[in-house]
Amino acid sequence: MIRRILTYYTASLDEYLHHKFPQPEGMAEVGFIGSGAGEKPCKLIVSLVNIERETAGGISAGISRNSSDYMRTFAPLLLNLDLMLAAVYDEKRYAESLSVLYESLLFIQSHPYFELDGQKYTVEIVTLSVQDINNIWTTLGGQYYPSVMCKLRRLAVDAEEAVSSGGIAREPSVSVTK
Numbered sequence: 001m002i003r004r005i006l007t008y009y010t011a012s013l014d015e016y017l018h019h020k021f022p023q024p025e026g027m028a029e030v031g032f033i034g035s036g037a038g039e040k041p042c043k044l045i046v047s048l049v050n051i052e053r054e055t056a057g058g059i060s061a062g063i064s065r066n067s068s069d070y071m072r073t074f075a076p077l078l079l080n081l082d083l084m085l086a087a088v089y090d091e092k093r094y095a096e097s098l099s100v101l102y103e104s105l106l107f108i109q110s111h112p113y114f115e116l117d118g119q120k121y122t123v124e125i126v127t128l129s130v131q132d133i134n135n136i137w138t139t140l141g142g143q144y145y146p147s148v149m150c151k152l153r154r155l156a157v158d159a160e161e162a163v164s165s166g167g168i169a170r171e172p173s174v175s176v177t178k
Contacts, residue, residue, distance in 0.1 A: 001155065001157070002048065002051075002081065002155070003030075004116070005081075005116060005121065005152070005155065006030045006046060006048065006081075006083070007030055008114070008116050009046070009114060009121075009123070009152070010028050010029060010030045010046045012111070012114065013028045013044070013046070013085075013104065013107055014026050014027050014028040014029070016103070016107045016111075017044065017100065017103055017104065017107070020103050021096075021099075021100060021103075025043075026043065027043055027044060027100065028043060028044040028045075028046060028104075029041070029043055029044075029045060029046070030045075030046050030047070031045045031046070031047060032045075032047055033045050033047045033084060033086045033088060033140050033141075033145070033147075034140050034141040039090070040088050040089055040090040041088055042088070042089045042090065042093055042096075042097075043087075043088060043089075043100075044085055044086070044087050044088075044100050044101070044104055045084075045085070045086050045087075045088045046083055046084075046085055047083065047084045047086070048081060048082070048083060049082045049083065049084045049136060049149070050081075050082035051079055051080070051081055051082070052079065052080050052082065053077065053078065053079060053080075054078035054079060054080050054153065054154075076156040076157060076158035077156070077157040077158070078154070078155070078156055078157075079155040079156075079157060080151050080152065080153050080154075080155070081151070081152040081155060082126070082149060082150075082151055082152075083123075083149070083150045083151070083152055084136070084140075084147055084148075084149055084150075085101075085104055085108075085147060085148050085149075085150060086145040086146070086147035087100045087101045087104075087145055087146045087147065088145050089145070094146075097145070097146050098146055101146045101147070101148065104148070105125070105148060108123055108124075108125060108148070108150060111123070112124065119154070119156070120154065121152055121153065121154050121155070122152070122153045122154060123150050123151070123152050123153075124150060124151050124153070125148055125149070125150055126149045126150060126151050128149050136149075
């Protein structure tokens with residue numbers, strides 16, 4: 001689901017940027033921002049930096065009661081995704097990277113939420129200290145690109161939903177035919 005959410009959001013951002021900077025290969029993509037020795041993609045790269053648990057609604061493992069006894073239930077795991085949007089351009093196109101980052105900020109400001117599969121997600125800019133920025137870019141490989149950190153809120157991970165849809169296998173199912 002994380003891949004689906006990031007891909008959907010990035011496609012919306014790419015469509016928005018394409019109106020400002022028409023180029024056939026697109027303007028935004030999901031990817032790793034780390035230091036690559038190869039050629040720069042000259043695009044806005046959306047990368048997952050961190051996943052954190054949302055605790056605002058409380059953390060609980062509930063007990064529910066049916067007609068005859070008690071059952072342990074687990075509330076969905078609510079997550080926030082920290083996303084880095086970085087304009088990864090070569091040095092000759094640095095000014096263009098700033099324009100792309102600015103237009104991306106306009107997109108974030110004008111599209112603070114989106115819906116996917118009936119679930120509403122919010123995206124907001126996060127302010128980082130200079131030390132936090134240094135730590136992140138050092139972890140990513142040391143080369144800095146113009147960027148902004150965003151928090152995508154309200155990803156719900158529900159094992160009960162996955163079990164009921166057949167998403168989790170409890171026991172292997174093997175059939176032998178002769």
